[in-house]
Amino acid sequence: MEEKLLEIKNLEVHYITETADMKVVNGINLSLEHGETLGLVGETGAGKTTTALSILNLLPSRVGKIKGGQVLLEGKDLLKEDKEEIRQVRGERISMIFQDPMSSLNPVMRVGDQIAENLELHNREKRSKEDIENRVCEMLELVGIPSSRRNEYPHQFSGGMKQRVGIAMALACSPQLLIADEPTTALDVTIQSQVLTLMEDLKKKMGTSILLITHDLGVVAEICDSVAIMYAGELVERGSIYDIFEGKHHHPYTKGLFGSIPDLTAKRSRLTPIDGLMPDPADLPAGCKFHPRCKSCMEKCKIGAVPVYKNGSHKIQCHLMEKEEKDGWKIC
Amino acid sequence: MNKRKNKQLENLASRPQSGFREVWHRLKKNKPAMAGLIIIMIFILAAVFANQISDYEKDVIEQHISRRLLPPSTKHLFGTDGFGRDIFARVIFGARTSLFIAFSTTIVSCIAGGILGSLSAYYRKLDNIIMRIIDTIMCLPPMLFSLSIVAALGPGVRNLVIAVSVTMTPYFTRVVRASVLTIVDSDFVEAARSQGAGDFRIIAKHIIPNSLGPIIVQATMSVSFMIMLAASLSFIGLGVQPPTPEWGAMLSEGREFMRYSWNVVAFPGLAIVLSSLSLNLLGDGLRDALDPKLKD
Amino acid sequence: MENLLEVRDLCKYFKTPRGKLHAVDHVDFAIKKGETLGVVGESGCGKSTLGRTLIRLTDADSGEIVFDGKDIMKLSGREMKKMRTQLQIIFQDPYASLDPRMNVLDLICEPMIIHKMLKNDTRRREHALELMDKVGLARRLASAYPHELDGGRRQRIGVARALALNPQFIVCDEPVSALDVSIQAQILNLLMDLQDDMGLTYLFITHDLSVVRHISDNIMVMYLGQCVELAPSDEIFDNPLHPYTKALLSAIPKADLSRRGDDRKIIRGEVSDPIEPKPGCRFSGRCAKCASQCLGKDIPLKEETPGHFVACTLYEQEEI
Numbered sequence: 052m053e054e055k056l057l058e059i060k061n062l063e064v065h066y067i068t069e070t071a072d073m074k075v076v077n078g079i080n081l082s083l084e085h086g087e088t089l090g091l092v093g094e095t096g097a098g099k100t101t102t103a104l105s106i107l108n109l110l111p112s113r114v115g116k117i118k119g120g121q122v123l124l125e126g127k128d129l130l131k132e133d134k135e136e137i138r139q140v141r142g143e144r145i146s147m148i149f150q151d152p153m154s155s156l157n158p159v160m161r162v163g164d165q166i167a168e169n170l171e172l173h174n175r176e177k178r179s180k181e182d183i184e185n186r187v188c189e190m191l192e193l194v195g196i197p198s199s200r201r202n203e204y205p206h207q208f209s210g211g212m213k214q215r216v217g218i219a220m221a222l223a224c225s226p227q228l229l230i231a232d233e234p235t236t237a238l239d240v241t242i243q244s245q246v247l248t249l250m251e252d253l254k255k256k257m258g259t260s261i262l263l264i265t266h267d268l269g270v271v272a273e274i275c276d277s278v279a280i281m282y283a284g285e286l287v288e289r290g291s292i293y294d295i296f297e298g299k300h301h302h303p304y305t306k307g308l309f310g311s312i313p314d315l316t317a318k319r320s321r322l323t324p325i326d327g328l329m330p331d332p333a334d335l336p337a338g339c340k341f342h343p344r345c346k347s348c349m350e351k352c353k354i355g356a357v358p359v360y361k362n363g364s365h366k367i368q369c370h371l372m373e374k375e376e377k378d379g380w381k382i383c
Numbered sequence: 384m385n386k387r388k389n390k391q392l393e394n395l396a397s398r399p400q401s402g403f404r405e406v407w408h409r410l411k412k413n414k415p416a417m418a419g420l421i422i423i424m425i426f427i428l429a430a431v432f433a434n435q436i437s438d439y440e441k442d443v444i445e446q447h448i449s450r451r452l453l454p455p456s457t458k459h460l461f462g463t464d465g466f467g468r469d470i471f472a473r474v475i476f477g478a479r480t481s482l483f484i485a486f487s488t489t490i491v492s493c494i495a496g497g498i499l500g501s502l503s504a505y506y507r508k509l510d511n512i513i514m515r516i517i518d519t520i521m522c523l524p525p526m527l528f529s530l531s532i533v534a535a536l537g538p539g540v541r542n543l544v545i546a547v548s549v550t551m552t553p554y555f556t557r558v559v560r561a562s563v564l565t566i567v568d569s570d571f572v573e574a575a576r577s578q579g580a581g582d583f584r585i586i587a588k589h590i591i592p593n594s595l596g597p598i599i600v601q602a603t604m605s606v607s608f609m610i611m612l613a614a615s616l617s618f619i620g621l622g623v624q625p626p627t628p629e630w631g632a633m634l635s636e637g638r639e640f641m642r643y644s645w646n647v648v649a650f651p652g653l654a655i656v657l658s659s660l661s662l663n664l665l666g667d668g669l670r671d672a673l674d675p676k677l678k679d
Numbered sequence: 680m681e682n683l684l685e686v687r688d689l690c691k692y693f694k695t696p697r698g699k700l701h702a703v704d705h706v707d708f709a710i711k712k713g714e715t716l717g718v719v720g721e722s723g724c725g726k727s728t729l730g731r732t733l734i735r736l737t738d739a740d741s742g743e744i745v746f747d748g749k750d751i752m753k754l755s756g757r758e759m760k761k762m763r764t765q766l767q768i769i770f771q772d773p774y775a776s777l778d779p780r781m782n783v784l785d786l787i788c789e790p791m792i793i794h795k796m797l798k799n800d801t802r803r804r805e806h807a808l809e810l811m812d813k814v815g816l817a818r819r820l821a822s823a824y825p826h827e828l829d830g831g832r833r834q835r836i837g838v839a840r841a842l843a844l845n846p847q848f849i850v851c852d853e854p855v856s857a858l859d860v861s862i863q864a865q866i867l868n869l870l871m872d873l874q875d876d877m878g879l880t881y882l883f884i885t886h887d888l889s890v891v892r893h894i895s896d897n898i899m900v901m902y903l904g905q906c907v908e909l910a911p912s913d914e915i916f917d918n919p920l921h922p923y924t925k926a927l928l929s930a931i932p933k934a935d936l937s938r939r940g941d942d943r944k945i946i947r948g949e950v951s952d953p954i955e956p957k958p959g960c961r962f963s964g965r966c967a968k969c970a971s972q973c974l975g976k977d978i979p980l981k982e983e984t985p986g987h988f989v990a991c992t993l994y995e996q997e998e999i
Contacts, residue, residue: 094859095830209949210722239721239886244930244945266860269932273939296936311864312934313889321871322893324864328829570776574840577736578790579763592780 054125056227056260057083057106062120064101064110064284066332073332075101077284077340078120083228088254088261090271092308093281096329099264102281103230105130106262107145108137124228143173146221150233152213156205162216163187163201169223190219193256194249211242215249225257232264247274268312272296277364280305283330283340290365300362300378302369303345339369347371359383409672416668422661426654430479442472444626452644462646465636470646473628474654480629481658484544485609489602491548496555497598501586503556504563514560517553525550526615533621543622547609558601562594596673603666607659614655630655683712683880684733684848689742691725691732698955702728703739704904707980710897712847715874715881717895717912719888719927723950725904726884730850733882734766735759746848764794764844771853773833777825783836784821787811790843810839814869831862838869848880855890867893888931892916900924903953903961906980910987920989922966960992968993 064076076098083089091099104110106122106129122129129140141147149155157165166187170178178186188198194215205213214234221229231250235243251274254261263275271278271292278295280288280302288295288302295305307325327344330336336343342352352370360372361383372380410416429436437443447467455462461470503513520528532546566572567590575585614631616622623629625636630651637647691703703725710716718726732739735751744751751762770776777786787807790796797803808818814835825833834854841849851870855863871894873879885891891898891912898915900908900923908921919925926946948965959974960966966973972992980990 241930241946268934272934272936273932311861313893321868322864325861570770570772571778574776577768578793579760580793589778
């Protein structure tokens with residue numbers, strides 16, 4: 052069996068401040084194959100960004116503490132690596148692009164130099180200056196920016212182009228995994244279209260796996276192969292793109308998310324949002340974290356751990372699945 | 384989303400309390416700042432209750448040549464000076480003088496600077512005029528500037544206050560202007576305008592209360608600076624006139640006795656240092672407590 | 680139904696070192712009482728500036744804004760202040776649009792105090808509490824401060840505040856863009872309920888076409904300060920005419936698998952410079968169907984089918 056590229060096992064992350072202990076990620080299990088694009092979906096406060104930062108050990112050092120679990124990159128646990136080894140991984144085997152293209156670029160450095168910096172930091176093949184220069188031009192062309200612009204500064208580019216530069220930087224060393232944290236949220240929808248197409252092309256050309264963090268189910272539908280839905284630090288549903296968009300059964304939260312999306316085809320009807328708000332990570336409800344907002348809440352949802360039910364590639368963490376045994380749902 | 388999420392986490396973490404309590408809670412944790420607060424409170428209490436602690440006429444003004452330059456003892460805690468006056472009593476009453484000057488000049492500069500700074504930031508046309516005048520004044524070293532004003536007006540407490548206030552107003556103007564500028568384009572100011580609020584209401588109710596942080600810090604630091612400025616001016620004889628006790632003047636008088644009566648300059652000097660230092664520490668602590676985001 | 684608002688030939692320019700920035704360029708439209716006009720476009724199209732000029736937060740350079748029969752551009756300061764009770768705005772950023780030093784009740788009462796509405800504080804507070812009920816804010820939150828509440832609740836405060844003076848017309852400047860999807864839905868529903876309940880008229884500004892369909896009767900598509908298409912909602916979605924509108928619609932990712940694997944029709948290039956634009960269609964640089972008649976002179980808005988206006992040379996020939 053082919054080894055998975057990335058496996059996250061039982062990851063638990065807390066943010067500990069003077070006044071509260073916030074359980075931001077509560078035991079999630081996730082895996083990613085080579086060349087797969089996984090969409091990690093959830094709303095603000097679900098814990099998606101924290102999960103991404105934990106993979107590369109980039110949590111804010113004063114408050115972010117990884118309390119347990121493993122993050123296996125091709126079998127090796129990244130959480131146990133020392134500083135030097137993690138630095139080797141960052142940028143070379145796993146890269147990250149962020150939501151705000153403005154903040155990930157150094158305003159006083161030319162864009163070409165910033166891409167080159169990444170290459171210089173991971174210069175295992177001992178590339179010469181000329182080689183690095185060529186690679187920088189190559190990357191810029193790859194993302195659709197004329198290489199003649201490599202001596203310009205970030206403020207001379209528009210938002211969409213800055214994000215492309217960010218992508219060029221992230222992919223310069225041909226990483227195996229690209230973590231994209233809401234890469235198109237801050238961009239106009241037509242530019243978003245361009246950037247998503249670019250990411251797809253690059254994925255095909257370079258075989259990179261992508262962990263795409265987003266709240267936009269539309270984006271997920273277009274470029275992801277599989278989806279994981281996160282709520283209050285837990286994965287409530289997981290499956291292939293077809294399981295999630297065309298499957299018969301879903302977690303109540305997932306149904307709520309789909310119901311909240313304004314539909315281009317319907318008109319002037321009321322949307323069906325989910326009542327209430329995501330729980331405070333310092334004060335999580337017992338049992339199923341979604342139960343206070345769930346219309347199908349039962350007594351057993353309020354206490355104890357919720358089992359994960361599996362049907363092929365589709366996994367749902369909900370007591371309601373107990374009734375669907377005839378459709379192939381079994382406890383994992 | 385990152386910004387929102389971080390903000391949400393920040394909000395949840397700081398456990399809601401009204402503005403003032405939140406600030407106090409944070410300040411309490413800063414040990415140097417609390418030390419500063421305690422020390423300056425001691426000085427203030429000493430200044431307020433000076434009459435209860437010593438007798439003004441007997442200890443501070445009357446000269447007793449027979450007991451000049453006595454070292455510290457149980458009768459005279461800090462010893463006596465060249466005129467036989469009790470140094471401890473003089474330091475306590477000196478606190479009254481110094482602190483009065485420092486606080487009153489701070490209040491005057493604060494109000495003047497506040498008005499000028501707000502007008503400057505809110506009305507761009509006035510901005511140029513006001514700021515060029517401010518810039519010109521700030522080119523002159525503060526010490527020299529206040530010196531020249533006192534020299535022109537004559538020595539004495541009232542003129543000292545005028546001179547120091549005029550010297551310090553530009554600093555407040557700048558701080559207030561910068562503070563107001565960051566807020567004047569905010570959405571909530573626009574919201575107030577959209578509801579029909581007039582300029583005065585916007586400045587008084589929305590802008591100033593939200594700019595107080597940096598102003599309070601500047602004020603605290605200023606008091607500290609003014610204590611030293613007043614002491615310096617009195618040291619060269621241009622401030623408070625004898626026999627009124629003032630720390631800087633005491634330093635000046637005590638210079639000739641420094642070599643064999645260390646206590647004559649040590650205690651006034653220590654008073655200057657401690658009072659300024661404590662205000663500096665408090666000011667630093669307030670800056671951190673009022674805007675914790677800066678610290679992180 | 681009468682037109683509550685009529686805008687004619689509205690222009691707003693900003694002076695920059697490089698020249699005049701055409702933020703809003705000769706825009707015309709009308710909104711009937713009780714209806715919603717959705718204004719859609721991407722960054723730099725001028726929709727926010729348009730919203731602000733309508734309520735005179737910034738003053739337009741030329742044109743007419745006729746509200747309830749009166750041209751508000753011509754009003755004096757005092758008259759305009761009175762008019763403000765009728766024209767309100769809800770801002771995009773629920774974090775920045777509320778004074779952090781005021782609690783919920785103060786924020787909602789503020790407009791009433793400014794206009795000396797209702798005789799005393801007690802009555803004003805009562806009204807504020809009623810408004811809180813109307814927008815779905817629990818009364819116990821009355822003494823809470825904005826930083827203690829989440830985005831959705833803060834935006835509800837913004838809505839309550841806008842309603843405090845009983846306005847007829849509200850500019851909604853991207854009111855849900857900064858909120859999570861499920862909260863967006865709650866606020867959109869609230870806005871629609873209030874419109875039905877109180878007969879409000881909205882100008883709904885957004886960059887999100889899917890959101891605007893739910894709430895708008897008519898939609899105006901803007902590009903670089905100009906209106907390129909104006910039509911009833913259904914028309915825009917079922918029968919888009921302008922190439923930009925078509926591109927915008929096709930760029931929206933759909934939350935289903937129907938278009939997976941299709942070649943996305945993406946528009947090439949970036950938005951052109953809004954400073955001193957050359958005469959002619961401003962979309963020409965990115966339009967697949969650009970032809971020589973698109974350049975050189977400005978393209979006016981023409982009524983292609985009843986109620987459906989478009990500014991594009993593709994439809995000019997079909998004029999009778």
